[in-house]
Amino acid sequence: EVQLVESGGGLVQPGGSLRLSCAASGFTLSNYWMSWVRQGPGKGLEWVANIKQDGGEKYYVDSVEGRFTISRDNAKNSLYLQMSSLRVEDTAVYYCARGPIGNSVDQWGQGTLVTVSS
Amino acid sequence: IVLTQSPATLSLSPGERATLSCRASQSVGIHLAWYQHKRGQAPRVLIYDGSTRATGIPARFSGSGSGGTDFTLTINSLEPEDFAVYYCQLRDSWPPRLTFGGGTKVEIK
Numbered sequence: 001e002v003q004l005v006e007s008g009g010g011l012v013q014p015g016g017s018l019r020l021s022c023a024a025s026g027f028t029l030s031n032y033w034m035s036w037v038r039q040g041p042g043k044g045l046e047w048v049a050n051i052k053q054d055g056g057e058k059y060y061v062d063s064v065e066g067r068f069t070i071s072r073d074n075a076k077n078s079l080y081l082q083m084s085s086l087r088v089e090d091t092a093v094y095y096c097a098r099g100p101i102g103n104s105v106d107q108w109g110q111g112t113l114v115t116v117s118s
Numbered sequence: 119i120v121l122t123q124s125p126a127t128l129s130l131s132p133g134e135r136a137t138l139s140c141r142a143s144q145s146v147g148i149h150l151a152w153y154q155h156k157r158g159q160a161p162r163v164l165i166y167d168g169s170t171r172a173t174g175i176p177a178r179f180s181g182s183g184s185g186g187t188d189f190t191l192t193i194n195s196l197e198p199e200d201f202a203v204y205y206c207q208l209r210d211s212w213p214p215r216l217t218f219g220g221g222t223k224v225e226i227k
Contacts, residue, residue: 044218047215050216059213095160100214102149103167103208103209104163105216106172
């Protein structure tokens with residue numbers, strides 16, 4: 001069974017940093033692009049970043065470029081999102097997702113809540 | 119490319135048909151996906167490539183599209199578990215950025 005389990009969320013002050021992790025199981029992580037998607041309070045889904053199978057290509061939504069870094073450790077079956085210079089508007093549930101595969105993502109984690117507040 | 123979903127909210131009764139719209143600001147071919155999202159749960163892919171049902175998705179869910187800009191998700195005979203928020207999504211050709219529509223909430227009337 002494919003499982004994606006996020007961790008690392010919590011309360012952080014504006015300007016602070018946080019590192020999210022996603023533990024993957026039930027499939028070979030190194031075969032897939034992986035993505036982070038978030039949902040702010042009362043808002044819809046927003047793609048944040050994705051990373052190629054070998055980590056050699058990474059892409060970000062404009063609003064997090066230069067502040068967030070996506071990375072992966074295929075040997076540890078893990079995906080990461082290092083978030084720095086956090087803003088109130090980064091408050092959201094962050095989901096780890098497998099893909100894109102073709103044009104969509106096919107598996108999602110349950111999400112981890114990040115709250116940026118003073 | 120911007121994806122515009124309508125209506126924002128759809129109030130229907132179990133057994134009725136739901137028709138959800140997603141309009142792209144420019145042609146995206148057939149490369150559109152639909153997701154179902156329930157509060158507190160992981161989103162679930164329903165349809166990819168415009169009309170292909172994902173593994174395990176019931177046949178009452180169907181996707182269609184025309185002209186590469188107008189797409190429809192139809193849910194025939196709503197079941198109680200179908201009341202949720204639905205999102206359309208596309209992937210840019212390159213780089214593979216993802217764009218989501220604003221969502222349509224299907225609520226019980």
